[in-house]
């Protein structure tokens with residue numbers, strides 16, 4: 001266990017896995033650029049170390065959901081372009097531009113706010129606003145309707161144009177146009193082609209209006225991997241950079257496309273802190289819901305639902321690895337601890353290594369295993385990793401520690 005972390009529990013992040021996954025993705029899509037999506041603290045892995053590893057692997061862009069997340073990257077000294085995927089609040093635009101974040105807009109209010117910021121930059125010599133316009137082609141979460149998008153683009157282009165008299169040349173640049181796919185992880189679903197066709201129509205209407213953004217993008221991991229026609233100028237890959245296919249059924253297709261499997265970067269590791277041998281019929285944990293069928297060795301592990309091990313996982317048959325064997329979680333998972341039924345003949349001792357996610361010997365437990373038991377997706381498992389679990393980085397040049405007490 002790493003010094004400075006008093007509880008034997010850590011999320012270990014293999015930065016070489018991140019860099020290698022990024023390199024595989026970049027090689028597959030080249031000459032299309034790779035943007036590594038590091039929102040939600042790098043899907044729970046730690047945004048800054050993951051961003052640096054992905055850039056080392058060949059990503060040339062980063063993407064985040066929030067302005068705050070972009071500022072964190074800039075404060076760490078990261079200079080790569082960072083796209084904020086949601087339109088910032090009007091009040092947040094100036095701060096975002098000051099940190100040289102690339103902004104997404106899709107409302108008239110957003111465009112107005114950005115033009116106001118650009119006018120201030122013209123007066124004060126501040127940095128230029130670089131903007132990507134987002135179009136809703138059918139997911140209906142965020143983005144301008146296709147008709148509105150053309151008007152918004154024209155408004156931005158007119159302000160930014162040298163000849164349009166907008167006066168915004170040099171302080172505002174409409175660099176990109178993008179959309180988001182709703183069902184790209186279902187390769188046979190024709191809706192993706194419909195979305196891409198709607199997107200193509202918007203592009204051609206913009207071109208007729210003389211607006212040709214340099215960076216056009218649509219694909220998330222599933223789009224990049226399963227729909228070559230969606231790759232365009234860059235792909236925005238999140239889950240695949242962390243080593244998981246967008247859904248488990250896509251695993252074989254992903255491995256085939258990349259020529260080798262993705263490597264999950266995160267493992268969740270702990271140690272046994274207490275071992276008891278209990279009689280048959282003894283019951284465990286809150287609610288006494290788990291009853292031992294025979295005399296058994298029960299181990300206590302210092303991770304609980306406050307650390308991101310979902311309370312529902314034990315009743316759903318969740319397992320951990322101890323001594324290279326799969327052992328059942330037993331009884332209700334508590335806030336800080338969980339218990340494991342190691343069986344009658346187990347030779348388990350205090351201090352033994354426990355793997356909740358990751359490999360031990362020949363056995364592996366993945367975020368997709370948890371997700372299948374819990375009726376969710378690997379994304380939710382990874383981003384649910386608790387803030388109080390120290391992230392420990394291995395591989396790369398960064399044998400260092402983030403979060404926790406340091």
Ligand SMILES: *Cc1c(COP(=O)(O)O)cnc(C)c1O
Pocket residue numbers: 037039085180219220221222236237238239240246
């Ligand atoms: C989160 C997100 C992505 C990344 O999706 P993955 O499936 O993790 O690759 C891409 N684009 C947008 C707009 C997103 O919100």
